[in-house]
Amino acid sequence: MTAVTSAGILLHREGPSGTEVFLGRMGGPFWTRRPRAWTIPKGVHTGDETPLDAARREFEEETGAPPPVGELTLLGAFRQSAAKTVTVFAGRGHADTAFVASNTFELEWPRGSGVLRSFPELEDARWHPLDEARSLVVAGQVAALDALAELLADPDGGDRAGTAP
Template sequence: MVVRHSAGLLLYRRSGDRVEVLLAHMGGPFWAKKDEAAWSLPKGELEDGEDPETAARREFTEELGLPAPEGPLHPLGDVRQSGKVVTAWAVEADLDPATVVPGTFDLEWPPRSGRMQQFPEVDRVEWFDVETARAKLVKGQRAFLDRFIP
């Protein structure tokens, strides 16, 4: 069985003695009315033979419509999430969530209707303190916050 592999970036910023992380609320009809455990790092699947770090930067740009941050990446390792492996890095950077222009994906909706609709990859991004982020993140990615030391 082939294991899917995704990669992503955990952006963080400092505001005085407070540290905040940037999370993306997953787009599409399945997540529309959910908040707790419905947010993710900007991430996506690796292409065949692609380096995970390169994929993380590419996916950041595809999901948020903004250039990936240039700063040094701090490895957060791997987690298993929904039958796939996710690799992530933390990077210090700031961005204005209002500037995000998310990518889109096609989905048959409603199911078995034969109608394809386009949905945003993410429907919003926000900065959260680390403890609030822990409740917002999907459970499979919470280990990244445990490994995150700004």
């Protein structure tokens, strides 16, 4: 099995009820009825670009919103499945950050029909309270939310990998 590496940006802000994070709901028929279908905006990268460059590119491709300007903090690399690892950067979001539109992918649907249909990679993106987000994201991303909570509780935190300009 070939290892897949992805990178993404986890935006956060202080909302009326505490810390909020910006997540996208995955598109396509596989995720339609799944309760844990929210994700950190992210995508695959190759050796041709750094994880940070990939995270910035994917954020814009998947949400239609520009990536945050300024410093991003590396939260770490998190195993999402046996074959996929996601490098996550945290950044402070702005009140006006909102979903615009996502890029699309093609899939034969219904399966076996011979008909290719286009689906958005993300069908929605919005702000969620951090505590609620833990039950919305795919299980492999809960650790990234926990790392963000630790960072915000201890901004000088001693053992994180660092920041990226």
